Amino acid sequence: MIAHEYCKNVNNKTIAREFGLSQSTVERIIHERFHLKIKEALNYPAPLMIGIDEHTIHKGRTFATTIADLGNHRIYDIIEGKSLTQIERNLKRYKNRDKVQMVWMDLSSSYRNIVRKCFPNAKIVADRFHVIRMIQHHFMEFCKQAQQTIRWQRPIIHPLRKKASNLTPREKQTLHQLFELNPAIHACHTFKEQLCDLLRLKTQNIKQCRNNLRKLKEMMDSLTHHAPAEMKKIGITIRKWFTPIIRMWHFVQNNGITEGFHRKMKLIQRRAYGYRNFQNYRLRVLVECGGFNR
Structure with missing residues (x-):
């Protein structure tokens, strides 16, 4: 009771x-x-579909790694810190590691190496949110280099980051004035929107994936040979993560479930005014987010 x-x-x-x-x-x-x-x-086998991501404790001074059971919408485990050795040691304790089918993650090479070692038969899928955010980041860095005053003008920064189809008439007018003064930003913005629209596609069949694959390769070639230095970094990242990125087209799922639980974990921390003991924190998270209190 x-x-x-x-x-x-x-x-x-x-x-x-x-x-x-x-x-x-x-x-x-x-x-x-x-x-x-x-x-x-925790005696039950490792989930078939896993989401892996890190979050902060104590205002960024301490980290923890989240292992989410995406199939059942719950947290499977919390690992202290983000040390590769410690994470790998914990993951190798899971039962039936070889039966894990899919792992969703951000564009972290360290996590990718760990997943390949600990879940040898799992397919890695890049998280759509982090891929789009990476593209937005490099695009904004290019804009700030192309026009220094942009970095201090929030009314311009917000429309540049926003999806083109969601722009208000006022925001469209703001961008139109910017593009007239700087055609290079206009060209990169158009390219960025086309690339993001392509990567946002979901549940594509084999024929559609082949067409999308051809378009993505053409865009990568453009980024490699014709794009400014900052935009080339997008092409380099996509090339490194090519297979996990194109797997996004097959699925609706993403690591948003894990990010949602991170929000709930922040509420748990605030309610307790922080945790000094990690085991106490892990206990509370597993109880409230692990499906054990249903």
Whole structure:
């Protein structure tokens, strides 16, 4: 009953008063109950579809790595820090690692190497959000180099980052005036929008993927031979992550589930005013985000 009340976000002080116990007793009961529950729950094999990403604790001073079960929309595990050795050691403890089918992740070469070692039969899929963000980042860096005043003009920066189809008439007029003064930004903006639209496609069949593949290769050649230095970096990254990126076309899923849980983890941290003990933090996250309190 105490554990059930805690899962409804009732604080320890209120629970202690309701059951006539001390707060330390309530805390001990919750820990014992949840440790047992999580120990039983983590005995199930590694999920078939995994999302891996990092998040911060204590305002960026401490990191943790999130392992999400994307098929069941829950957190499978939290690993302390982002040390490659520590992450690899923890992942190799999972049962049936060889049966993991898909792993969604951002464009991190370190995570990719770990996944290849620990999940040898899994296919790596790049997370669409991070791919689009990478393109936007290099495009904005080019714009700031092409016209120095842009970096201090928020009314221009926002429309440049925004999807072209979502622009308001006022934002379109702002960009039109910018493009008249700087045609190079106009050309790169048009190219950026075409590339992002291509990468946003989902659930494509084999014939559609072949057409998309041809278009993407043509764009990569343009970036390699004709684009400014900052835009060339987009082509270099796409070339390094070519196979995980083109796999995005087959699926609707992405690592957004993991990012959503990161938001919930921030709320857990705020409610407790931060955690000094990582095991306590991991316990709370697994209880509230691991599907154990359903």
